[in-house]
Amino acid sequence: xxxxxxxxxxxxxxxxxxxxTAAAAIAAARSGDRxxxxxxxxxxxxxxxxxxxxxxxxxxxxxxxxxGEVQIDAMSMDTERALREYIRLFVKIPFVDRVGSLARIFDxxxxxxxGVREILAIGKVxxxxxxxxxxxVIVDAEATGHVVSQIDAPRAMSExxxxxxxxxxxxxxxEILEDPVRTGVVVVTLAEDLPVAETSELIHTISTDTGVAxxxxxxxxxxxxxxxxxxxEALRGAESAGVPxxxxxxxxxxxxxRAGRVLGDLLDEAGDGVAGAVLPEVEADDEGGIVVALSxxxxxxxxxxxxxxxxxx
Ligand SMILES: Nc1ncnc2c1ncn2[C@@H]1O[C@H](COP(=O)(O)OP(=O)(O)O)[C@@H](O)[C@H]1O
Ligand SMILES: [Mg+2]
Numbered sequence: 001x002x003x004x005x006x007x008x009x010x011x012x013x014x015x016x017x018x019x020x021t022a023a024a025a026i027a028a029a030r031s032g033d034r035x036x037x038x039x040x041x042x043x044x045x046x047x048x049x050x051x052x053x054x055x056x057x058x059x060x061x062x063x064x065x066x067x068g069e070v071q072i073d074a075m076s077m078d079t080e081r082a083l084r085e086y087i088r089l090f091v092k093i094p095f096v097d098r099v100g101s102l103a104r105i106f107d108x109x110x111x112x113x114x115g116v117r118e119i120l121a122i123g124k125v126x127x128x129x130x131x132x133x134x135x136x137v138i139v140d141a142e143a144t145g146h147v148v149s150q151i152d153a154p155r156a157m158s159e160x161x162x163x164x165x166x167x168x169x170x171x172x173x174x175e176i177l178e179d180p181v182r183t184g185v186v187v188v189t190l191a192e193d194l195p196v197a198e199t200s201e202l203i204h205t206i207s208t209d210t211g212v213a214x215x216x217x218x219x220x221x222x223x224x225x226x227x228x229x230x231x232x233e234a235l236r237g238a239e240s241a242g243v244p245x246x247x248x249x250x251x252x253x254x255x256x257x258r259a260g261r262v263l264g265d266l267l268d269e270a271g272d273g274v275a276g277a278v279l280p281e282v283e284a285d286d287e288g289g290i291v292v293a294l295s296x297x298x299x300x301x302x303x304x305x306x307x308x309x310x311x312x313x
Contacts, residue, residue, distance in 0.1 A: 002181045004306050005129045007215065008139045010147040010202070011188035012195045016220040019287070020188050020279070021140040022049035023294035027302040029070045030295070033135040036073045036128055040121060040141050040150070050074060051288035057081040064292065073134070079117045082124040089127075118153035119170070126154075126173045129182070136306055144202050151177060151185070152210040177212050184215020184305065189266070191219050191259035196266070203270050215305055216275040217266045218298075222259040223252035224280045277301040 009021045018039070025037040036059060039046035047055045050062045050072075059073035128137050141147045149156070154173035161167050177183050185206055189199040199217070206214055232253040238246035259278050267276045277300075282293040 003135075003308050004182060004184055004215070005135070006125065006137050006139070006176065006183040007186055007305060008141045008147070008151060008183070008212070009186045009188060010141040011144065012190075012198045013143045015188050015190050015195050016279075017143070017188050018043075018045040018049055018140050019291055019294055020186070020218055020220060020298065021138055022046060022291040023298045024186070024302050025072050025074075025136075025138050026064050026070060026292065026295035027299045028136050028138070028306055029064070029072045030299075031303060031306075033306065034073075034133070035136050035138065036075065036134040037138045038074075038125060038128075038140065039076045040139060041143070042076060042078075044076075045287075046074060046076065046140050048287045049291045051286070064295075077121050077124065079120040082120040086120065086123065086127075115149070115153045115157055118150045119157055119173075122150050122153050122177070123169070123173055126176045129176050130172065144198050147185075147202075148205050148209060151206075151212045155211055174211065180213035180215075184213050186216045186218060186305075187214060187266075187270075188218045188220050189262075190221055191255065191262045196262055199266060200269055203266065207271070214270050214274055216277065216301060217263060217270055218277045218279060218301070219259045219263045219266075220279045221281045222278050223255050275301060275304050 007024065009017050009024070011017050021037060021039075025035050029035045037046065039055060044054055047053060050064070052060065052062065052074075055074050055076040057075055057078040059075045062072045062074050064070040064072065125137060125139055128134060142150055154170040154177060158167060158170040158174060161170065187199055187202060187206075189195045203214055203217070206212060232250060235243075235246045235250050235253075239250050256278075263276045263278055267274055277298065279294060279297055282290055282297070284290045284293050
């Protein structure tokens with residue numbers, strides 16, 4: 001029993017991680033979830049997706065829609081702030097705010113011990129899940145190269161530290177991250193050779209090197225052919241006869257076909273119970289418009305991913 005509380009969205013840079021994250025957040029909020037969305041890479045792109053200048057560590061409530069009917073809390077990760085909050089909550093040192101040199105100490109420690117920044121970032125996210133202020137936390141995670149060390153940080157740390165405060169902390173974090181009912185990775189890709197190769201490798205690495213489950217594979221930016229195969233065949237004839245526009249339609253039908261095959265292959269690699277989705281190339285005037293348009297196309301996937309455990313296939 002239970003439901004998904006944490007979605008970690010990743011993929012190769014530029015494939016649409018941030019857009020898919022923001023769209024999924026809107027879809028979940030529209031269905032009634034209290035949603036926190038967190039950008040990990042500090043690029044500021046998530047803010048742009050919501051039409052904001054910037055986001056900080058303290059969540060900003062974003063209103064979506066003309067009447068502001070959907071609200072989402074959004075934040076940007078800041079590991080030094082996460083450390084301050086952590087010390088205040090768990091170590092209970094009351095004078096943290098007066099430790100002016102914390103930043104320097106932190107840099108020193110973070111540079112010396114691998115995984116410190118990662119654990120603070122993912123730890124903050126897990127803390128938000130455990131704290132239960134939100135139904136769903138969606139993370140706009142690091143790209144392919146860095147995401148594994150981030151989601152695996154608590155488990156990696158626990159291999160070195162077996163008892164004491166740190167082991168306790170990594171314990172509850174891993175419990176959340178490694179529970180496939182509560183936590184899942186959403187891997188976003190384009191139906192192009194390079195992203196697909198990277199995605200396939202990423203799915204493999206996540207399943208062999210971490211205890212975190214892949215929940216979904218999303219093929220993004222697929223042109224909508226919207227034509228039946230017979231019409232496409234007819235247009236193929238028109239294309240060779242040089243009819244203007246036919247080539248474009250035939251090409252986008254071919255890309256849509258390819259996206260379906262790519263998704264099928266990736267889902268085979270990902271194993272049982274992983275939900276697939278193809279998202280269209282949408283058109284809008286700005287990032288905010290793209291994300292809202294996308295949110296209407298990602299509804300079913302989000303409902304599936306956040307539904308009660310028994311309902312998920
Ligand atoms: N389905 C889509 N349709 C149209 N444009 C998209 C779509 N998904 C992403 N984009 C655009 O592609 C660009 C990169 O997307 P972004 O979400 O920032 O990628 P990432 O976070 O993976 O680097 C953005 O300008 C975004 O608006
Ligand atoms: Mg991004």
